[in-house]
Amino acid sequence: MKDGHCKKRYPKQFLDETRQGTDSYPEYRIRFDESVSLGKDRSVDNRWVVPYNPWLLLKYDCHINVEICSSIKSIKYLYKYVYKGPDRVAMEVHKGSYMDEVQQYVDARWICAPEAFWEIFRFTLYRLYPSVERLQIHLPNRHQVRFYDHQQIADVLNNERNSKTMLTQFFALNLRDPQARKYLYREILEHYCWNKRDMEWHRRRSTRKVIGRIYTVSPSEGDKFYLRLLLSHVIGPTSWEYLLTNNGMTFSTFKKSTEDRGFLETDHSIRDCLVEATSLRMPYALRRLFVTILIFCEPTDVRGLWNEFFTHMVEDYQTANNVVESNLTNMLLKDLNELLNLHGKKIDHYDLPSLPPNTIDRGAVPSIIQEELAIDFPNEDIESIAKLNNDQMIAFNTIMNVIVQKHSGVFFVDGPGGTEFLIRIGDGVEPTKPDDMVRLPLHIAIPWEGEHSIQVLIQHIFPDLELHGWDAPYMVQRAILTPINDDVQKLNDMIIDQFPGEEHNLLSFDEVEADNHNLYQQEFSNSIAQV
Structure with missing residues (x-):
């Protein structure tokens, strides 16, 4: 206890399922239960129970805390303890009345009894495999x-x-x-x-x-x-x-x-994204998209993208401000730099024109407010209001009334959908077996008969697949879902084997989110199959 509270933050909170915590430790499922009295106005419930393994407790008859190792930080934690070296103690040795603090200070190694016993019998302390x-x-x-100072450079070369x-x-x-x-x-x-x-x-x-x-x-x-x-x-x-x-x-x-x-991502998909956005998005949205691409997509030809889409990103400057062509570049660089600053980046981090120190001041109104005021509502959005059904119209009018009257409110819109069977499961009225398992109706299930059942599933979802290898509408309307990537790979191999023509391997560009220091290499990410 510390200051009247448990320093391990017990009691925990009740949870319906285990989830990843913010400090590398999981937050385990804790089922709600009634508290048990310990006397003297003290009681406990499941929130006070530490993670444990009953088999280990019975076998060793002692308290053992068991945690799930599910983070790279957990691995570092274990390695730190294994390879931190022996425990040490600092001590001072005094000889006579004279004391020299510098000479008397000794950094001595201290070995505990179990480690000394292990060393004496020459047992293995650690082993790395493979x-x-x-x-x-x-x-x-x-x-x-590497060479010595006395060596001649010519001889070294x-x-x-x-x-x-x-x-x-x-x-x-x-x-x-x-x-x-x-x-x-x-x-x-x-x-x-x-x-x-x-x-x-x-x-x-x-x-x-x-x-x-x-x-x-x-x-x-x-x-x-x-x-x-x-x-x-x-x-x-x-x-x-x-x-x-x-x-x-x-x-x-x-x-x-x-x-x-083909081992490196090109800018083709990035350019296609920007081309499509120019016909649908407002200039301020294009600027945000351009910054997002700079930060997260690492384009190879930044200056080429700048030159091609410059005019699209400055269209609103010419209508909202009385400026000349020479100032458009500076205005755009300033706005992009403000967006980059939100992510800890600057214009000079990329192959872009330099941002002049005397950039034009566009007034005291923040750019985010200017962007909101410049939003244009498409006519088709306005016309779609008349197409709402009765329940949708009630929800729309309720929300709009709050907005018009400048009141506050929080709304949750629940629009159930799916089959005469999924809705019953969602509503909790479909009969269940033990552990809340639901038996699938026979007409939507394929009896398991080994590998043959997988082929039956593929033939059912992708009939006459060999005749539709290049038929895009045929492909996008069909999918087989599976919970783990190993099954995805197995199904993909079986389906691809039915395609006519020569096989080509296309490599994916895997990366780990928020890995700003490139700690996880692509070959490691490529090797992970199951999630």
């Missing part, structure tokens, strides 16, 4: 070379050993060993080992499992980041030129080679 080795990555002739790295010798290995060309750079350690003495790759003889990890590279490091992307997807490269060449065309940068191979 072994993880880091793979070097560098641009051509940009690797690290002429030493052939200094020109060898794990990456350059990976290229050499692929040239001389056809078997090695079957693997990616990060997979090579599973089949070959790196000998630091002779700076060469040798075929692995032991059965020890080893995993390779390429050093992390931030997108801000430019071409080195795109080199890492190529090494993560191109199998068996034999040289730098191999990575820079695709379909007989050689590129000057790894970024261009990455784009041509």
Whole structure:
């Protein structure tokens, strides 16, 4: 207890289901129950129960707190305790009457009895499995070379050993060993080992499992980041030129080679989004969309998008303000910069014109209010009011009356829909079995008969699929839903096998939300199948 309250924030609150908390710990389901009296005006209920495992409590006859490990922060927490090193104690040693505080201060290691016992008997303290080795990555002739001060630079540069790295010798290995060309750079350690003495790759003889990890590279490091992307997807490269060449065309940068191979998102979809928005959205909405694209979509040609959609983003300036053409750029840059500031960004973070220090002052009215006042209501929205049914009209008039009279109010509109069966489930009137399970009617269920039932389902949802491989309306009107990604992958493979023609693999661009420091690499995200 601290200041009259539990520092672990007990009692917790009643919850219908477990959810992720804000401090990396889950907030567990706590069912409502009646409190139990402990005497002396004290009582407890389920809110006071810590997470536990009954089997462990009975086996070890002691208090054991059990938590769900569901966050990367939990992993860091465990590693911090495993690898933080031994406990230490600071002490002072006094000799005679004279005391030198600097010399007397000793940082001494302290070993508790259990750890001393473990050390004496030479038991294993920790073990890492499987072994993880880091793979070097560098641009051509940009690797690290270590030498002594007394060595001549010419001798260092002429030493052939200094020109060898794990990456350059990976290229050499692929040239001389056809078997090695079957693997990616990060997979090579599973089949070959790196000998630091002779700076060469040798075929692995032991059965020890080893995993390779390429050093992390931030997108801000430019071409080195795109080199890492190529090494993560191109199998068996034999040289730098191999990575820079695709379909007989050689590129000057790894970024261009990455784009041509389809490993990097292009601006085509971004441009299509802006083109469509120019015909539907007001200029202020286009400006917000442009900023959203800058922050979250990382376009490769920012200046090209600026030049193409500049006139669409400044259309309202010419009607709302008496300004000349030369000032439109500054006004747009100011508005974009204000929106970027909300996300901790600035105009100079992107390939855009510089924002002059004496930007035009558009008045004291905030831009967000100007944007709200400039909203234009389409006629079709006004005309659609007459098409509302009786219940919809009652809801519309009730809400509008509050707005017109400038009163406050909160409304919840519930419009149930779906089949003579889903509505009964939602209303709680459909008969249930134990644990609130609902039996599906036989006419909407397929009896399970192994893999054959899956084929029956596919044939039912996608009849004559081989004849409609390129029929867009046919495809968008059908879908098979499944709760886990492993089943999605299995169904996709079975359905794709029925398509005629040659198979092409298209890679997804996976990313983790709010991963501003690029902690989760794409190859890790691609490897996650089940959610």
